[in-house]
Amino acid sequence: MGRSGRATINDVAERAGVSKTAVSKVLNGTGSISPATRARVLQAARDLRWQPSAHAVALRRARSQTVALVLNGHDGPPSVSVTTAELITGIETTLSSRGYGLLLHLVDESRDGEADIYRQLVDAGRVDGAILTDSVVGDHRPALLRELGLPAVLVGTPEAGDPVPHVRTDPRPAIDQAVEHLASLGHRRLGFIGGPRDRVQAMLRREAFEASVRAHGLELSAVVSTAYSGEASARATREVLRGPTPPTALLYGNDTMAIAGIKAARDLGLRTPQDLSVIGAEGLPVGAWIDPPLTTVQRQVVLRGQVAAQLMLRELGIEVPELDWSGDEELLVRGSTAPPPPGS
Numbered sequence: 001m002g003r004s005g006r007a008t009i010n011d012v013a014e015r016a017g018v019s020k021t022a023v024s025k026v027l028n029g030t031g032s033i034s035p036a037t038r039a040r041v042l043q044a045a046r047d048l049r050w051q052p053s054a055h056a057v058a059l060r061r062a063r064s065q066t067v068a069l070v071l072n073g074h075d076g077p078p079s080v081s082v083t084t085a086e087l088i089t090g091i092e093t094t095l096s097s098r099g100y101g102l103l104l105h106l107v108d109e110s111r112d113g114e115a116d117i118y119r120q121l122v123d124a125g126r127v128d129g130a131i132l133t134d135s136v137v138g139d140h141r142p143a144l145l146r147e148l149g150l151p152a153v154l155v156g157t158p159e160a161g162d163p164v165p166h167v168r169t170d171p172r173p174a175i176d177q178a179v180e181h182l183a184s185l186g187h188r189r190l191g192f193i194g195g196p197r198d199r200v201q202a203m204l205r206r207e208a209f210e211a212s213v214r215a216h217g218l219e220l221s222a223v224v225s226t227a228y229s230g231e232a233s234a235r236a237t238r239e240v241l242r243g244p245t246p247p248t249a250l251l252y253g254n255d256t257m258a259i260a261g262i263k264a265a266r267d268l269g270l271r272t273p274q275d276l277s278v279i280g281a282e283g284l285p286v287g288a289w290i291d292p293p294l295t296t297v298q299r300q301v302v303l304r305g306q307v308a309a310q311l312m313l314r315e316l317g318i319e320v321p322e323l324d325w326s327g328d329e330e331l332l333v334r335g336s337t338a339p340p341p342p343g344s
Helices: 009-016 020-028 035-047 054-061 082-096 111-123 141-148 172-185 200-215 230-241 255-267 301-315
Strands: 066-072 101-107 129-132 152-155 189-194 219-225 249-252 277-282 295-298 330-332
Touching (some): 009 020, 009 035, 066 082, 066 111, 082 101, 111 141, 129 141, 141 152, 152 301, 172 200, 172 249, 189 200, 200 219, 230 255, 249 255
Parallel strands (some): 066 101, 066 129, 129 152, 189 219, 277 295
Antiparallel strands (some): 295 330
16 A cells, blocks of 8 residues: 555556556556456456546546657667668658657666666656667566556567567578578588677577577587677687688678678688678668678568557557568578588
């Protein structure tokens, strides 16, 4: 009970066995709530003789028609990559079709600093929901936004089965296609240069690659986790290719890393694909125009953003048609892969 002795929304949530966010959704008629859960919440409110204040109801129903997207640089100055720009395109075009806008924050903050940004947005009533990207190990954001009562959608896979609504992504089929493609060309020593170890999606891609290499009976020459940047990728590529048993093919965490890897290999006197096959991961348009054209994993980033925005609108109680989204990625074969050099 609150200090006045009256029941609070937390008491209702506890009695009904649901979250505070679920209680808010029932009372406001928003989001996806099952009939059974709705009935439990309403019965708990009646049992406790609780009802929200008229002022609180008015505040909650005063929609800002805006959704937040906070991009945290973590390790350096924040920026919008080509991939992120494509994601924003998908999100914004879908939100704007329903009269919603996107509030973009580029920040370089600690965990606590980022949490403060969300609290400020909620306290000021500036946003109706938030779209999250870059799920990390120990991600505090989904639980924080549930605590704040702010609807959230994650682009990617949540850690440890967190119940946050999310755009499901399964990297395994495309990675298996990539390894099968390289094996069919005759490669036996493969390497992987991917994203940071604390990123859930990077971890899943790395695990999928290792499992596929083992399943195909191939040699895992090198596995490196580094920043999603050209500079970090070039450094890692040079180290891997200078090793005692360098791979004849490398799979990268994104297309930028792969393009930087091709340049680093060329600086060491290795040609792509004659001496080293390279596969990226994103399917950026620029990949078709480099020399050689980049073989890559097509991730359909714009569509991914559209699906995220649709999920967000549904969380806000707005009915929207469902897009066809399997969550699977697929291999796009171009000119950066070929048989390994003789005798390798």
